[in-house]
Amino acid sequence: MLTSLSDILGKAKEGHYGVPAILTCNLMTVQAVIAAAEEEQSPVILLCGGGQAVDLDYLGRVMTDWAEKATVPVTMCLDHSPSFEDAVRGIHAGFKAIMVDRSQLPFEENVEQVAELVRIAHAAGVEVESELGHVGMGDNYAVDGHSAFTVPAEAVEFVERTGVDCLAVAVGTAHGVYKGTPELHFDLLQELAKKVPVPLVLHGGSGSGDDNLAKACQLGIAKVNIANDVVRAAYTKLEENGMEGNAIYSIFDLMFEGYKERSQYLMRLFGCAGKAA
Ligand SMILES: [Zn+2]
Numbered sequence: 001m002l003t004s005l006s007d008i009l010g011k012a013k014e015g016h017y018g019v020p021a022i023l024t025c026n027l028m029t030v031q032a033v034i035a036a037a038e039e040e041q042s043p044v045i046l047l048c049g050g051g052q053a054v055d056l057d058y059l060g061r062v063m064t065d066w067a068e069k070a071t072v073p074v075t076m077c078l079d080h081s082p083s084f085e086d087a088v089r090g091i092h093a094g095f096k097a098i099m100v101d102r103s104q105l106p107f108e109e110n111v112e113q114v115a116e117l118v119r120i121a122h123a124a125g126v127e128v129e130s131e132l133g134h135v136g137m138g139d140n141y142a143v144d145g146h147s148a149f150t151v152p153a154e155a156v157e158f159v160e161r162t163g164v165d166c167l168a169v170a171v172g173t174a175h176g177v178y179k180g181t182p183e184l185h186f187d188l189l190q191e192l193a194k195k196v197p198v199p200l201v202l203h204g205g206s207g208s209g210d211d212n213l214a215k216a217c218q219l220g221i222a223k224v225n226i227a228n229d230v231v232r233a234a235y236t237k238l239e240e241n242g243m244e245g246n247a248i249y250s251i252f253d254l255m256f257e258g259y260k261e262r263s264q265y266l267m268r269l270f271g272c273a274g275k276a277a
Helices: 005-015 027-040 056-069 084-092 107-123 138-144 152-162 186-195 210-218 228-241 245-270
Strands: 019-023 044-048 074-078 097-100 127-132 166-169 200-202 221-226
Touching (some): 005 019, 005 221, 019 027, 027 056, 027 245, 044 056, 044 221, 056 074, 074 084, 084 097, 084 107, 097 107, 107 152, 127 152, 152 166, 186 210, 210 221, 221 245, 228 245
Parallel strands (some): 019 044, 044 074, 127 166, 166 200, 200 221
């Protein structure tokens, strides 16, 4: 069933579990992620990276259609939306939520741009995720992983002034593949979870370590963004099965299986398996 992001995340925050927001870029990945959620009786979030989507309006319709047909709560979020136009395109395409990431801007400009889009999105019945502090890139982890953490007092002020529905925080994760070992700052996460009134989001979930992710979900992360991890799982499935000769015809089934199996694993790890009701 098509559900709002805050409905899914509100229950996750209350129940001390996390829900994966899994990269979906076409019909196959949408179907694989929803099939995983139905098998695990789990809520799930379809995450559109924007860049991969050739046609955002079409993907919005595909996601809406499959989310409505699903027997478990499903919502969809357009990730990052780097420009004003990207965000409005996401609203127009039917996403239930958009992320408006202005985390590289100074605080006041971040507040100003996010607040403007929150007003527009909310008027259209769309929710907004934003980011404070900055989650950088894993391949630059030596620098990005240790700078620009979220400051709790600023996060409280930011949520109050912008009206965002959930907030991505920087507590030591990074996007993509890590060069170095990710180190998560759980004390900071706990403080944020206690003080910030809206559910918290973790970007850069892939490769952050199973123990770290499970603990982060228990301590207040309600949404974990996953991209690299599931794409890698689909590729590994092909490698394991050998693609010689006519075996190549099973390429899509295998990618589907790889995507689905990894999604199920994450639902169990984050604690949302069995929480569909
Ligand atoms: Zn991100």
